[in-house]
Amino acid sequence: DAKTTQPPSMDCAEGRAANLPCNHSTISGNEYVYWYRQIHSQGPQYIIHGLKNNETNEMASLIITEDRKSSTLILPHATLRDTAVYYCIVRGRANDYKLSFGAGTTVTVRA
Amino acid sequence: DTAVSQTPKYLVTQMGNDKSIKCEQNLGHDTMYWYKQDSKKFLKIMFSYNNKELIINETVPNRFSPKSPDKAHLNLHINSLELGDSAVYFCASSQGGLYTGELFFGEGSRLTVL
Numbered sequence: 707d708a709k710t711t712q713p714p715s716m717d718c719a720e721g722r723a724a725n726l727p728c729n730h731s732t733i734s735g736n737e738y739v740y741w742y743r744q745i746h747s748q749g750p751q752y753i754i755h756g757l758k759n760n761e762t763n764e765m766a767s768l769i770i771t772e773d774r775k776s777s778t779l780i781l782p783h784a785t786l787r788d789t790a791v792y793y794c795i796v797r798g799r800a801n802d803y804k805l806s807f808g809a810g811t812t813v814t815v816r817a
Numbered sequence: 818d819t820a821v822s823q824t825p826k827y828l829v830t831q832m833g834n835d836k837s838i839k840c841e842q843n844l845g846h847d848t849m850y851w852y853k854q855d856s857k858k859f860l861k862i863m864f865s866y867n868n869k870e871l872i873i874n875e876t877v878p879n880r881f882s883p884k885s886p887d888k889a890h891l892n893l894h895i896n897s898l899e900l901g902d903s904a905v906y907f908c909a910s911s912q913g914g915l916y917t918g919e920l921f922f923g924e925g926s927r928l929t930v931l
Binding site: 738740744747748749750751752755791793795797802803804805806807808809 | 852859862873907909915916918923924925
């Protein structure tokens with residue numbers, strides 16, 4: 707399985723952009739990068755995914771480096787409700803397409 | 818309308834008992850999953866069904882038995898409950914079998930075994 711490495715925690719200021727890094731240096735060509743988040747006491751929530759191009763949706767932007775060994779999830783204007791654990795997941799044929807969650811990054815948005 | 822609903826939300830029971838958690842999705846998805854989140858907060862996949870057929874069966878004790886009566890329902894039955902079974906169990910669904918990674922999760926069922 708392609709593993710991911712994320713910082714255990716980070717703080718960001720309300721209203722500012724939050725940039726969440728993820729390393730996945732062993733990713734293979736047909737594996738996608740997925741981001742989920744889990745707000746306290748709730749089920750995980752899908753945010754975004756990508757293969758090699760940058761992606762944007764109403765929740766966030768995903769920037770994947772050209773060598774695909776790392777990516778950054780950007781929350782453009784963090785709010786207090788964005789406080790959650792954010793999971794970066796590599797998914798593809800190598801792991802039978804399972805969505806396997808690691809420890810994630812605990813993001814705390816402060817007023 | 819709740820997309821993926823689980824019942825019960827909380828379950829407290831004694832060791833050795835048998836219990837079930839039910840899951841229903843109204844999204845019209847063809848694939849459903851059970852995940853377990855232990856006290857250390859790690860989420861691990863347990864089972865997945867696609868159109869009522871088991872497609873993922875992780876290394877889970879055979880005391881855990883999933884049942885999918887139709888593609889909108891995936892229930893989890895646990896026999897002879899042990900202390901280590903205490904966790905939050907999440908049901909999820911998706912469309913398109915394992916080829917999509919966009920899962921919709923329920924709110925979880927917190928199981929406490931005493």
